[in-house]
Amino acid sequence: MRKSDVVILGGTMGISAGMSCRNHYPDKTIAMIRKEVTVQVPCGIPYLFGTVATPEKNIIPDRILESNQIELIQDDAIDVDRSKKVVLLASGETVGYEKLVFATGSLPLVPPIHGVDKKGVFPVQKDLSYLWHLLYQMDKVENVVIIGGGFIGVEFADECRKNRDINITVVEMLPHCLQVSMDEEFCEEAESALAETGVKIITNERVVSILGNEKVTGVELASGKKINADMVILGLGAVPNTSLAGKAGLELGFRNAVRVDRHMRTVTDMDVFACGDCAEKFSFFDGRPSGIMLASVGSSEARIVGANLFSPTCYNIGTVGVFSTLINERAFAAAGITERYAKEAGCETVIGTETSTDTHPAGMPGSSVVKLKLIFAKDTGVLLGGGLSGGKSVGEMINVVSACIQHRMTAHDIIMFQMGTHPALTPSPIMYPLVNAACKCIGGFKN
Amino acid sequence: MRKSDVVILGGTMGISAGMSCRNHYPDKTIAMIRKEVTVQVPCGIPYLFGTVATPEKNIIPDRILESNQIELIQDDAIDVDRSKKVVLLASGETVGYEKLVFATGSLPLVPPIHGVDKKGVFPVQKDLSYLWHLLYQMDKVENVVIIGGGFIGVEFADECRKNRDINITVVEMLPHCLQVSMDEEFCEEAESALAETGVKIITNERVVSILGNEKVTGVELASGKKINADMVILGLGAVPNTSLAGKAGLELGFRNAVRVDRHMRTVTDMDVFACGDCAEKFSFFDGRPSGIMLASVGSSEARIVGANLFSPTCYNIGTVGVFSTLINERAFAAAGITERYAKEAGCETVIGTETSTDTHPAGMPGSSVVKLKLIFAKDTGVLLGGGLSGGKSVGEMINVVSACIQHRMTAHDIIMFQMGTHPALTPSPIMYPLVNAACKCIGGFKN
Numbered sequence: 001m002r003k004s005d006v007v008i009l010g011g012t013m014g015i016s017a018g019m020s021c022r023n024h025y026p027d028k029t030i031a032m033i034r035k036e037v038t039v040q041v042p043c044g045i046p047y048l049f050g051t052v053a054t055p056e057k058n059i060i061p062d063r064i065l066e067s068n069q070i071e072l073i074q075d076d077a078i079d080v081d082r083s084k085k086v087v088l089l090a091s092g093e094t095v096g097y098e099k100l101v102f103a104t105g106s107l108p109l110v111p112p113i114h115g116v117d118k119k120g121v122f123p124v125q126k127d128l129s130y131l132w133h134l135l136y137q138m139d140k141v142e143n144v145v146i147i148g149g150g151f152i153g154v155e156f157a158d159e160c161r162k163n164r165d166i167n168i169t170v171v172e173m174l175p176h177c178l179q180v181s182m183d184e185e186f187c188e189e190a191e192s193a194l195a196e197t198g199v200k201i202i203t204n205e206r207v208v209s210i211l212g213n214e215k216v217t218g219v220e221l222a223s224g225k226k227i228n229a230d231m232v233i234l235g236l237g238a239v240p241n242t243s244l245a246g247k248a249g250l251e252l253g254f255r256n257a258v259r260v261d262r263h264m265r266t267v268t269d270m271d272v273f274a275c276g277d278c279a280e281k282f283s284f285f286d287g288r289p290s291g292i293m294l295a296s297v298g299s300s301e302a303r304i305v306g307a308n309l310f311s312p313t314c315y316n317i318g319t320v321g322v323f324s325t326l327i328n329e330r331a332f333a334a335a336g337i338t339e340r341y342a343k344e345a346g347c348e349t350v351i352g353t354e355t356s357t358d359t360h361p362a363g364m365p366g367s368s369v370v371k372l373k374l375i376f377a378k379d380t381g382v383l384l385g386g387g388l389s390g391g392k393s394v395g396e397m398i399n400v401v402s403a404c405i406q407h408r409m410t411a412h413d414i415i416m417f418q419m420g421t422h423p424a425l426t427p428s429p430i431m432y433p434l435v436n437a438a439c440k441c442i443g444g445f446k447n
Numbered sequence: 448m449r450k451s452d453v454v455i456l457g458g459t460m461g462i463s464a465g466m467s468c469r470n471h472y473p474d475k476t477i478a479m480i481r482k483e484v485t486v487q488v489p490c491g492i493p494y495l496f497g498t499v500a501t502p503e504k505n506i507i508p509d510r511i512l513e514s515n516q517i518e519l520i521q522d523d524a525i526d527v528d529r530s531k532k533v534v535l536l537a538s539g540e541t542v543g544y545e546k547l548v549f550a551t552g553s554l555p556l557v558p559p560i561h562g563v564d565k566k567g568v569f570p571v572q573k574d575l576s577y578l579w580h581l582l583y584q585m586d587k588v589e590n591v592v593i594i595g596g597g598f599i600g601v602e603f604a605d606e607c608r609k610n611r612d613i614n615i616t617v618v619e620m621l622p623h624c625l626q627v628s629m630d631e632e633f634c635e636e637a638e639s640a641l642a643e644t645g646v647k648i649i650t651n652e653r654v655v656s657i658l659g660n661e662k663v664t665g666v667e668l669a670s671g672k673k674i675n676a677d678m679v680i681l682g683l684g685a686v687p688n689t690s691l692a693g694k695a696g697l698e699l700g701f702r703n704a705v706r707v708d709r710h711m712r713t714v715t716d717m718d719v720f721a722c723g724d725c726a727e728k729f730s731f732f733d734g735r736p737s738g739i740m741l742a743s744v745g746s747s748e749a750r751i752v753g754a755n756l757f758s759p760t761c762y763n764i765g766t767v768g769v770f771s772t773l774i775n776e777r778a779f780a781a782a783g784i785t786e787r788y789a790k791e792a793g794c795e796t797v798i799g800t801e802t803s804t805d806t807h808p809a810g811m812p813g814s815s816v817v818k819l820k821l822i823f824a825k826d827t828g829v830l831l832g833g834g835l836s837g838g839k840s841v842g843e844m845i846n847v848v849s850a851c852i853q854h855r856m857t858a859h860d861i862i863m864f865q866m867g868t869h870p871a872l873t874p875s876p877i878m879y880p881l882v883n884a885a886c887k888c889i890g891g892f893k894n
Contacts, residue, residue, distance in 0.1 A: 016877050020862070023886045041808050044870045051871070057810035060877070284865075296868045299876035303862045303886060314863060322867030331872060361488050363504035395872025396843030402866060403850035415467070415750045416761060418731075419849060420769030420780060421743045423491045424498070425842025429746035430463050430507070439470045439750060 002073075003096035004031035006309060007087055009077050009244070010103035011039040012126075013276030013298040015060065017101050018070040020306020028310070031095060032065065033087060035076040040126045042105075043295050046152065048131065049138060050159030055131040080248035082269055099271050099309045102245050102258055103302060106238035106277035106293055111147070115210030116234075123234040124152060137231060139164070145219050145229040146170045147207050149177030151325055153235030154190065157199045158327050169200040169227055171207050171219070181323045183338045183373065186387045193328040238293055240278045248272075253280040254289035263312040264305045273309065275301035284318035284406070285337055285384065286345070292321045322402045324395045330368075333398035336385030336405045339375050348378035350444035352411070352437035358391045360421070360428035370394065372433035374401075374411075374441070381410035381445045383438075393426065400434060411445070414438035449520075450543035451478035453756060454534055456524050456691070457550035458486040459573075460723030460745040462511055464548050467753020469515040475757070478542060479512065480534060482523040487573045489552075490742050493599065495578065496585060497606030502578040527695035529716055546718050546756045549692050549705055550749060553685035553724035553740055558594070562657030563681075570681040571599060584678060586611070592666050592676040593617045594654050596624030598772055600682030601637065604646045605774050607680075616647040616674055617682075618654050618666070628770045630785045630820065633834045640775040685740055687725045695719075700727040701736035710759040711752045720756065722748035731765035731853070732784055732831065733792070739768045769849045771842045777815075780845035783832030783852045786822050795825035797891035799858070799884035805838045807868070807875035817841060819880035821848075821858075821888070828857035828892045830885075840873065847881060858892070861885035 006021055008014040011034035018030050044058040052058055065072050076090035086094045108123035110116055120141075122134050138144070144160060146153045149172030157170050170177065176187035177194070191201050202221070210232055211218040218228045240257040242250075250268045253259040257280035259267045264279065266272045274280075276298030281290040297319050307314040324333035342349045352374045359367040368391030375385040386401035388394045404414055415438050421429040453468055455461040458481035465477050491505040499505055512519050523537035533541045555570035557563055567588075569581050585591070591607060593600045596619030604617050617624065623634035624641070638648050649668070656667040657679055665675045687704040689697075697715045700706040704727035706714045711726065713719045721727075723745030728737040744766050754761040771780035789796045799821045806814040815838030822832040833848035835841045851861055862885050868876040 012877075019877075019883070020886055023889045026890065041870070041875060043868065043876075044808050044811075047811065047870050051812060052808065052810050058808045060808075060875075064877070294867075296866055296876040296879075299879070300863055300865045300882075303882060306886075307859075307862060307889070314859065317863065320865045322865055324867045324869040324872050326869065326871040331869075333867060335867060361491050361499065361505045361507075363499050364491075364494065365498060392872055393840060393843045395867070395869055396840045396847060399847045399866040399873075400843060400850055403847055403854075403864070406865060407850075407854050412754075412761065415754060416747055416764065417850070418747045418767045418769055418853060419743055419846040420741075420771045420782060420842070421490065422771040422773065422778075422842055423488070423494050424773040425771050425778060425839055426846075428488060428507075429490075429743040430459075430466075430511070432743075432746070435747075435750060436466070439467055439753075442470045442754070443473065 001086065001094050001096055004029045004071065005098045006030045006101065007095055007097035008032045008101040008103055010034060010105055011036060012042055012103065012105055013302040014101065014103035015064055016299040016302035017103055017275055017305045018065070019068050020303040021309055022068040022070070024307050025310055030069065031071040031073055033073045033075060033077045033089065033095065036127065037074065038128055040128065040131065042126060045124060045126065045131065046155035046159045049135060049156065050162035055128055055135065077244060080244065082248060082272065085271065099273065101305055102272065102274040102278055103276050104241045104244060104278045107241045108234060109236045109239050110234060111236055113207055113210055115212065118210055118212050118216045119214055120216035120230060121210055121232045121234065141166060141230040143167045143228045144231045144233065145227055146233045146235050148172065148235035148237065149201065149203065150180065150235060150237060151178065151323065154178060154194055154327055155325060156233055156235055158194060158197060161197050161199055169202060171205055171221065172203045173206045175204050177201060177203065182332065182334045183340055183387050186332055186389055189389050190327050190332050193330045197328050238277060242278050245274070245278065255291060257281070262316045263308045263314065264301055264316055265308065265312065273305045275305045282318045284320045287318060290319045292319050294321065294323070296322060317406065320402055320405055322398055324398055331390055331392055331394035333388040333394050334386065335398050335402040337375065338385055338387070342375055342384060349384070350376045350378050350441045352376065352441040354433040354437040354440070356427040356431040356433050358393050358427055360423050360431070364423055370427060370433055372437050374437045376411050376441055378444065379446050381412060382408050383410070383414065411438040411441045448533065448541050448543050451476045451518065452545045453477045453548065454542055454544035455479045455548040455550055457481060457552055458483060459489055459507070459550065459552055460749040461548065461550035462507065463746040463749030464550055464722055464752045465512070465517040466515050467750040468756055469517065471754050472757055477516065478518040478520055480520045480522060480524045480536065480542065483574065484521065485575055487575065487578065489573060492571060492573065492578065493602035493606045496582060496603065497609035502575055502582065524691060527691065529695060529719065532718065546720065548752055549719065549721040549725055550723050551688045551691060551725045554688045555681060556683045556686050557681060558683055560654055560657055562659065565657055565659050565663045566661055567663035567677055568657060568679045568681065588613060588677040590614045590675045591678045591680065592674055593680045593682050595619065595682035595684065596648065596650065597627065597682060597684060598625065598770065601625060601641055601774055602772060603680055603682055605641060605644060608644050608646055616649060618652055618668065619650045620653045622651050624648060624650065629779065629781045630787055630834050633779055633781070633836055636836050637774050637779050640777045644775050685724060689725050692721070692725065702738060704728070709763045710755045710761065711748055711763055712755065712759065720752045722752045729765045731767045734765060737766045739766050741768065741770070743769060764853065767849055767852055769845060771845055778837055778839055778841035780835040780841050781833065782845050782849040784822065785832055785834070789822055789831060796831070797823045797825050797888045799823065799888040801880040801884040801887070803874040803878040803880050805840050805874055807870050811870055817874060817880055819884050821884045823858050823888055825891065826893050828859060829855050830857070830861065858885040858888045
């Protein structure tokens with residue numbers, strides 16, 4: 001029987017877990033079991049339909065495994081015998097482990113809509129040949145309906161319209177696209193940016209039926225309206241891929257994710273860990289179960305798993321939730337909780353906003369207007385969340401906001417933040433949105 | 448006699464101090480005394496010789512003063528009577544104050560080199576007509592020598608060569624350009640980037656004499672070598688502009704900067720504050736006097752002043768030092784202390800590096816290679832500094848590093864950092880340089 005000190009199930013966040021394990025435990029043997037020949041960059045999938053143009057360019061290179069001495073076992077793990085500490089493979093082989101890591105990710109959510117199994121309806125799967133098939137079909141259609149206006153939905157819409165003369169409609173059941181992650185003013189700006197490209201957005205509406213015989217011809221909305229479609233993409237998010245974990249007797253929790261403690265150890269078995277989309281998550285803010293699935297959260301959890309395998313010292317502070325996207329060349333980002341969520345949770349807030357340019361002076365070429373909103377707790381002054389729109393620097397600027405949130409910084413702390421600034425790279429030091437937005441809140445706090 | 452609750456001397460960081468005061472003390476009257484009709488964005492000055500093309504586009508708009516109800520008194524403050532709490536103006540008028548802020552900035556350092564007063568030798572002053580004159584002259588010359596290879600020197604070199612067919616030589620007395628702020632490998636990369644534009648760089652060399660009769664014709668180096676020049680730019684840094692502060696009897700400290708406490712209050716007078724280049728600085732790391740002069744540091748100090756004027760609660764943690772620049776379209780940045788400085792200070796370090804792309808997959812258009820180096824204390828694992836090179840996102844990425852430094856985060860903390868990632872905006876979550884470089888250091892610490 002093959003044996004490895006550490007066995008990792010799953011090839012995406014499994015890489016992060018393996019790299020972290022290699023750094024913490026240089027002498028341990030590590031094996032990764034994955035079914036796929038190649039692994040897609042998950043967040044890159046919408047982009048291979050436009051900007052990147054081919055799934056082959058969206059593959060995570062296996063040399064990362066080699067350089068970290070992670071043995072790749074290309075096979076399908078079909079069962080785990082935890083009493084014997086072995087993984088059973090589809091090939092009939094078994095692999096023994098001392099520590100086992102579930103990084104089995106998620107599967108696209110397929111809603112129970114009538115007709116969802118028709119030809120031409122595509123959940124977003126991460127498989128290479130599936131993606132080639134989807135790309136091949138997309139170059140042949142005229143009318144695409146995307147169900148779901150979250151990040152996957154709007155990114156697919158923005159990418160699919162590139163270099164294609166097709167009609168794209170996004171159907172979102174909430175009042176706004178991206179509403180789960182961003183406050184209304186940013187959602188509206190994002191919707192406008194997307195609408196400018198010709199994409200049609202229908203919100204407050206639900207697809208109740210997918211029309212057609214064998215093949216899709218359209219969708220029917222709750223209002224009775226029908227939209228022609230020769231392709232339907234399901235951008236409704238994902239569900240934890242935990243059938244193997246369940247079969248192995250691991251306790252599943254919120255949304256059927258594997259229940260883990262703050263060390264990312266399964267609550268069921270001290271020698272089994274889980275990370276990424278398959279693992280249960282808790283909010284950084286209140287410790288409640290969180291449904292946020294993000295590669296960045298997964299990779300953070302994976303690093304914690306790697307560190308904790310043989311000596312659990314890293315504590316998971318919970319999911320902050322840091323998002324960014326690019327729609328029609330304008331970047332949108334959010335970290336932590338929104339003003340809307342804070343209200344729903346009964347938390348009184350103080351809001352600070354600032355609008356600036358992302359270079360200084362504003363006359364620098366390629367300058368974009370950047371808008372920042374900060375959400376502070378009224379009682380304590382602690383930063384709870386931030387929203388951003390602007391140019392590409394927003395992608396890292398939201399990480400500055402995230403760092404402040406993770407340190408539970410107050411508005412008073414943020415005023416003194418020392419940032420580097422440069423005419424071509426950042427807003428002016430006098431107008432740096434983060435500190436200015438915080439400064440404007442002073443006087444609004446209870447204490 | 449005119450009177451204002453708060454009187455600010457100086458029009459650049461004075462804006463930040465005024466804005467912060469307005470936020471903290473909505474009911475106070477604020478007046479700013481400045482000699483200049485308009486104020487230049489200080490960090491933008493090199494860019495008006497290339498990218499921005501005119502000093503008129505590099506002006507800080509006075510509407511910021513209006514929107515913060517800061518009265519502008521355009522006059523020259525020539526003396527302060529602290530016993531009567533009045534500022535005397537060149538016009539003969541006096542302005543009374545309750546709290547006074549020195550934000551008088553700095554003046555370019557003019558070294559005692561023979562011939563430095565010749566026509567064609569230009570220290571970098573911030574005055575509008577002076578800059579117009581320099582721009583006018585620059586379009587008429589063939590050979591420019593820039594003395595000093597710090598940020599001002601290399602930025603001038605990179606900008607002046609744009610749209611001009613001139614020979615530019617930078618002379619730096621240290622072994623590398625930018626060496627005070629960055630470690631050798633980044634200095635070398637920056638020098639290569641600059642050299643690719645045709646700029647000639649001479650390091651380990653000193654200008655001993657400026658040649659010519661009335662007008663400059665060249666420079667002579669310590670080695671005896673001579674370089675033709677019809678223009679010499681002095682990029683040697685700046686000295687605190689504190690003659691008025693000295694005249695007013697305020698104690699001056701390191702490099703003649705105004706001595707202040709951690710509340711940015713002058714040690715001499717409880718009603719007088721100072722911030723920006725004219726104020727004495729202390730290192731965040733060891734509390735020793737610091738010679739770092741940065742608009743971003745100045746604006747942080749100014750915000751502290753604004754907050755503390757009538758109730759000192761904000762504490763200056765000291766100067767972290769966060770730099771960024773763009774040379775030949777490649778960005779370079781640094782925060783905190785360098786490996787070289789740590790060595791000189793006798794501090795044992797652990798170094799972590801990571802090289803990634805700033806988008807993912809790497810095939811995204813406009814992708815740049817980003818290189819990060821982190822410097823940790825070997826004893827404690829605390830992050831002391833970071834260096835970066837890459838695309839434009841480096842400008843904000845260094846601020847993520849800065850946030851980690853300011854929170855004295857350890858490598859263990861950074862491993863768990865939750866950042867947002869996006870294909871078009873950031874490195875991949877699996878390869879995010881900050882966390883990966885930290886992860887690689889694990890095992891290198893004493894504790």
